[in-house]
Amino acid sequence: MAAEDPADASRFSLSRRQLLLGGAAAGLGAAAGIGVGDIVQGRAGSGVSQMIPGRPTPTAATGALESGVGLVGARTVDFHGLHQAGVAVVPQAHSVFLAWDLRPEIDRDGLVRMMGILTDDARRLTQGTAALADSEPEMAGLPARMTVTFGFGAELVRRGAGESAVPSWLGPLPAFGIDRLDEAWCGGDLLVEVAADDPTTVAHGVRMMAKDLRSFAVQRWRQDGFRQAAGARPEGASMRNLFGQVDGTVNLVPGTADFDSLAYAAEGWLAGGSSFVLRRIRMDLDKWDKLDRSGREQSVGRTLSNGAPLTGSAEQDEPDFTATTAVGFPVIPEFSHMRRARSEDRSQRILRRGYNYEQLTDGAVESGLLFGSYQADVTAQFVPLQRRLDELDLLNEWTTPVGSAVFAIPPGCGDDGFVGETLLG
Amino acid sequence: MCDSTIPVAQAVRVTSHARLTIRTVAAVSLAAGLLAGASGCATDSSTGLPAPSSTSASATTAASQVTVSGTWFKAAKKADMSAGFAVIRNDGTQPVVIVSAASAVSDMMQLHETVADDSGTMTMRKKEGGFEIPAGGELTLEPGGNHVMFMGLNQDVAAGSDVPLTLTFSDGSSVDLSLVAKDYTGANEQYDDSAGEASGDASAGAEMDMGGDQ
Ligand code: HEM
Ligand SMILES: [Cu+2]
Numbered sequence: 001m002a003a004e005d006p007a008d009a010s011r012f013s014l015s016r017r018q019l020l021l022g023g024a025a026a027g028l029g030a031a032a033g034i035g036v037g038d039i040v041q042g043r044a045g046s047g048v049s050q051m052i053p054g055r056p057t058p059t060a061a062t063g064a065l066e067s068g069v070g071l072v073g074a075r076t077v078d079f080h081g082l083h084q085a086g087v088a089v090v091p092q093a094h095s096v097f098l099a100w101d102l103r104p105e106i107d108r109d110g111l112v113r114m115m116g117i118l119t120d121d122a123r124r125l126t127q128g129t130a131a132l133a134d135s136e137p138e139m140a141g142l143p144a145r146m147t148v149t150f151g152f153g154a155e156l157v158r159r160g161a162g163e164s165a166v167p168s169w170l171g172p173l174p175a176f177g178i179d180r181l182d183e184a185w186c187g188g189d190l191l192v193e194v195a196a197d198d199p200t201t202v203a204h205g206v207r208m209m210a211k212d213l214r215s216f217a218v219q220r221w222r223q224d225g226f227r228q229a230a231g232a233r234p235e236g237a238s239m240r241n242l243f244g245q246v247d248g249t250v251n252l253v254p255g256t257a258d259f260d261s262l263a264y265a266a267e268g269w270l271a272g273g274s275s276f277v278l279r280r281i282r283m284d285l286d287k288w289d290k291l292d293r294s295g296r297e298q299s300v301g302r303t304l305s306n307g308a309p310l311t312g313s314a315e316q317d318e319p320d321f322t323a324t325t326a327v328g329f330p331v332i333p334e335f336s337h338m339r340r341a342r343s344e345d346r347s348q349r350i351l352r353r354g355y356n357y358e359q360l361t362d363g364a365v366e367s368g369l370l371f372g373s374y375q376a377d378v379t380a381q382f383v384p385l386q387r388r389l390d391e392l393d394l395l396n397e398w399t400t401p402v403g404s405a406v407f408a409i410p411p412g413c414g415d416d417g418f419v420g421e422t423l424l425g
Numbered sequence: 426m427c428d429s430t431i432p433v434a435q436a437v438r439v440t441s442h443a444r445l446t447i448r449t450v451a452a453v454s455l456a457a458g459l460l461a462g463a464s465g466c467a468t469d470s471s472t473g474l475p476a477p478s479s480t481s482a483s484a485t486t487a488a489s490q491v492t493v494s495g496t497w498f499k500a501a502k503k504a505d506m507s508a509g510f511a512v513i514r515n516d517g518t519q520p521v522v523i524v525s526a527a528s529a530v531s532d533m534m535q536l537h538e539t540v541a542d543d544s545g546t547m548t549m550r551k552k553e554g555g556f557e558i559p560a561g562g563e564l565t566l567e568p569g570g571n572h573v574m575f576m577g578l579n580q581d582v583a584a585g586s587d588v589p590l591t592l593t594f595s596d597g598s599s600v601d602l603s604l605v606a607k608d609y610t611g612a613n614e615q616y617d618d619s620a621g622e623a624s625g626d627a628s629a630g631a632e633m634d635m636g637g638d639q
Pocket of ligand 2: 508537549550573574
């Protein structure tokens, strides 16, 4: 297995050549005299190998590619590695979360077959190649940094390897006072997240996954999220959520020791994997409209203009929680979201990957945040944070959790393995 | 199907990755070599396979000069018809001809082409003379085109299963492949066996029903 670390910064600063050919394939491609046009465009229609020794290199195609090198659609994220690529990748502009319930007859053998197919689809689609049996192969041609991330619910783990393999935290979260959960947005045996910088690419990936899941599972829910468009802002910049807040400032940073120990699990079949919590949090924009600007800024403790702490001037400035106003109140209020979400216990940190959502429900638009969070251990990291926010957080006035699901995120796999092999293999 | 060839088929399966074509060549060469050594298999009359010639491991056999990728199979139930698909490239300097197919999951196999009949309906039928792949050429076996026909499955083949397939060339050499089964609702061409010499097991005009219905 290639123990390549997707968190490695080099993955995100690919040279043009790596971008086009990808790692080891670059050497082979060069040796075989392959036109880059063939590689990136693929011969998706036939599902054929993209590397065809001896294929003539059409200069015109290569030229077209040269000029298209910066295109968002051509970019790929390696599929293989110790971790699933979707955990640490700079969040793509679009993401669809699909939860599935296994059909009753699907046993361990069925799970192996299922994950074999899904992995094969993902490994092809993320590299811009049609999946096998893809009826719209041309739609695979723009990978747009696609990642496909798989998560397992408790029932899948149980069927795959028995009760003893189920992590203690895998199941519904403890009930919180702020929760107004709708079962329709909760739970699931299997999570498939398809994310990319192009919504058409995402749609095709979702369709392929759904077709290949038909005989294994029934769709339970689907949640679509969006962030700023790819290229609209520098990559990795914090997004704006639908309250207009800069969201994502303080977060675990891929490539750091903190990230490796807090975002990834270290033991058992989950070593190199993680856990994922998806909270669907409704945001009451009408009520938010009634709040003045300073009230809005105090609810989080950061400015709306650039997300700087109320005690600083730039987004990344450290907040000063001891600073007080002329009349002696803390500049960053005790009840502010930032203050409440920051535990003194530094092990209680999580990797947040939020997506905005909007959905027409009963003739009214529901807006909110698909609050996604990765952590090594849900009970040790996520739950205490959510508990603190449940007890006190001014932001709760305008936000309501309506969905909640927890999944175990298996580690990544090598180029002839499959995601889930450490559980099912 | 001879058990001793199965590990080789697994090796070939790996090559369905787009990026590993070079390795595919090696794996298929290996497959040809091992097959030649597996004499018990080569003489097994139940497979209907011609025995590979004693020189099949040399670089001159048809099997040793092809690269196979994108192998898959339409998942189906026992007694249904189904089909296998792949892309087969001839990297050699001589044309190669695939003359027969064999698989443990179907007792009768045919090489099919798809053509429009007089009424314009797409119909599949036996490809006379097999599939020829010119030197440097590529054969795409795909729904609605040329394919390997499994005339009647002797077992259910669920999505995600690996289906063994042996393709034999006119020089007697052969490649063992592993096809991954996928739910697929296309490939519903009518089957016309009036022109072929197939035995009567498969009824004329049968439709290949591959629906993924539950
Ligand atoms: C709709 C619901 C939510 C909204 C609108 C929201 C918004 C924000 C904003 C604007 C920030 C400040 C900028 C930043 O560092 O990203 C922030 C920080 C944070 N939020 Fe939330 N958030 C929500 C829910 C949650 C939930 C459910 C949790 C965890 C259970 C959480 C945990 C955090 C953490 C850990 C921080 C960083 C705190 C620090 O500075 O150390 N948030 N959030
Ligand atoms: Cu046919």
